[in-house]
Each structure stands twice: as C-alpha cells, then as structure tokens.
Amino acid sequence: MTLKRYDDILFDADDTLFDYKKAEAAALKKTLAYFGHEYTHDIQTEYRSINQNLWNELESQKITVAELQFERFKLLFAKIGIRENADEFNSHYLNELADGAQLITGARQLCDDLSQSCRLTIVTNGISRTQRRRFEKSVIHKDFAALFISGDIGFQKPQTELFDYVFNALNISDKNRVLMVGDNLSTDILGGINAGIETCWFNCNEVVNQTKIKANFEIRSLDELRKIVFPDQIR
Template sequence: MKHRLFLFDLDDTLLDFKASEQLSFVRTMGELGLQGDLEPLFQQYQAINLALWRAFEAGSVSKEVLKVERFRRTFVGNGLDLDPAKASSLYLESLSETVVLVDGAQALCESLAACGEVGIITNGVHHIQHRRIASSGLKGHISFVATSEACGHAKPDSRFFEFSARMARARPFARHETVIVGDRLDADILGANRFGIDSCWFNPGGLANDSLALPSCEVRALDQVVPALRQLALAA
C-alpha cells in the first residue's frame, strides 16, 4: 500500500452520527419537558441544522451561532417557548455520550494504524469531537484530531487540509502518500481534489455522483477500504 497517512472524516464515516443525533435530540427534548412523538420535530431540526452547516462551510455563519440558532429556528417554527441556548448545551453534552460506531470502523482503524498514521479531520465542535472519539474506543488507533474550530477554516477549504497535514507526527508530509476517507463529496472529496491528495468516497447508500468532486476510489462498506487502497496503489 502506497499510503502512509490516512485522514478520516468522523461523522457518518467512522461514527454513525445520524443514530447519535436522534438519540441526543430525543434525550434533550425530554429534559426540556417535551414528550410523545418527536419524529416530525426532529426532521425539521435536521433540515435546519443541515442548512446551517452548509452556511458554516461557506463561511457565512459562525459555529457559535450555528449551535444555538438551529434550536431557536426549530422552536420558533413550532411555537415552542423553550430556551435554545439550554437546548444546545444539553444536546452537545448528550452527543458526546451517545456514540455509535459504523460497522467495521474499529477493525479498519486498527489495521491502518499498524501500517501508517491515522488522523481525524472534522468540521464538528472541537471538544465534543474529542469526547466522542474517547467514548468510541478508537482513540488508541488515532494519532491526531484536526477540527475546523481549531483551524479557523472548514472542509473543503485547502487551508484546513494544510492545517491537518501539519499535525501528522510519524514522518514528513507527502501528498502522494496521503488519502482521505469520507462520506461527503462536497467537503471530503472536493477538499482532497483541491489539496492534491487521493480520496476514498464512503458511499454506503450507493448514491450517484452528480458533483464536480472526483474520488480516487469508492466503497460501500468500511471493510472494502483497504482492498480499494491496495488496488489504487497498483493502478498508480
């Protein structure tokens, strides 16, 4: 295998964020006194949250605003007299405790850490992502965690990839020995294209690529990553 630095997106690549998100949202609403069927409210929250994250990645909203605003808009849209700042605090606290691994994540990180260096690069909230990694059982295989909050720039900005590359410890950084594995074309794969490194698109849903991002390889499951990277090395 030619790669020696393996950069991983965290949410929906190694950790099942959708499962954690729903568990945390339901727990948060319960602590605020909301019971019953919360699915319609959760779906509205998800749509609002996604739009705000896209705005953050475009540089038009700060992460501090995002964390509270997603709850404020959800509550206002449903006529709920609840404190969005309190909801944000409760949710983030819960999110670090409700960690669900994607199938194969543990084995993959262990395997790659044995032949190179594994780093996490994430647009998520800095201290929450560190706590989630600690709760996941993956920490022993991970060399470093780079967050957009610490960097000041978010994927797909090349400055975030440069920041992440500087955190590598094992050897001098080399683009041809680096690959990112991630689920998002618009952040992970496009960022890799701009930075000039290989990319592996984790696409469990078999989605069509209608974007300008060009992954070096594509997998449906994490146990396909190592064979895909080996094949990529042979084709180089």
C-alpha cells in the first residue's frame, strides 16, 4: 500500500493549475479586437502591470473588486491613449477570460493521479463568474471535490476567515493532514501558514524568495508534488 502524507490538498488556481497568462493574453487580444483596437505585446505588458498592482491593493483590502475591474481598464486606456467605456470593456473581457481553461504543464495528469488517493479542492482569489466557468470548462474539474472562490465567500487569501470557511465546509478536523499548494507567497503560502496547515510553494520561474514567508516545501514543476504527497515512493 502506498502511504500518503495528506488527506486533503488545497490548490490555488491561476498560475498553479491554470495558465492564467495565456488566458489573460487571449482574452485581452479578443476584447481589443471586438472594440476595434490592435493588440500588441506592449499593451499586454502594461495591462499585466496595472492589473497586478490593483490585485495587490485588493489583497491589502485597499480597494474593492468592483473598483479593481473598472480602474484597471481606465488606467490602461489613459496609458495607451484610447477611449472606451471601462465597464463595457471589462464585461466583455471577463466573458472572454471565462473561456480560458488552459492548464499548466503537468496539471492534468497530476490531478488525475492525486484524486485517486486524496481529496482535491481549489481555493482561489478571483471573480466568481469567471473562475467558476473556467473551472467547469476544464478537463480537471472532475478530479475536484469542491471549488471555493473568494468572490463568493467575502474573504480572500491570505485571510484566515477564508480558510476557516473551507475547513468547515469540508469538515476538516486534522489540519496536519492538509496541504496548501500555490505560486503566490503572500496569498497562498502566507494564507496556509496563518491557517495552521503545511504549504508547498510552486516556484516554476525559480524566483528568489526575498520575503520572510517560508513554505514547508518548494517545487519547480508540478510533477515534484507526488514525492511530497507520497514520500514512501522516494528512492
């Protein structure tokens, strides 16, 4: 019998299982085309920077989700010099983004394998209608017992209230048997640490950790997670 270290594995969604950068680029390109504008990599880079800064503010509870959705395109339009209604643009963009179910390399096989022995759950910060549709369109949705989206719950990673909600919903009593896996130190890993569970940092870009946030494990590819979950398979 193969011994497992965890009963429950909580996964972040974007840039952990789902290739958000590909989905984002495709959605922005299609939305710009719909409104009659040309897509360039410079626009993509500018948007990504603006969007990330606003998400950081959201995670620090400085702005709301509604403000984020409006401001990111208002700021982008001002930067690249086009005139469009930010709300209308955002609405179309979210519809396009919801079709983006591209996966990170190795995610499909990993989820299929782990789901045979562990209960898998996604815990994601994001906009409900977009994240839910992306999840439902993906080939890995069958491997997961539940999907928890911050937009539905009213709390977001790294807030302990979100994790408490998840633990209660899943009837988790032994936190020693739970692992949080994610790519973001300040949300996924810090959130897991604050919630009292072990964490695994998916660091596929080999970023140097210059923070005080330390995960229990660090992996560069999703395949490495198997050795953590099933330590007796290590040779």
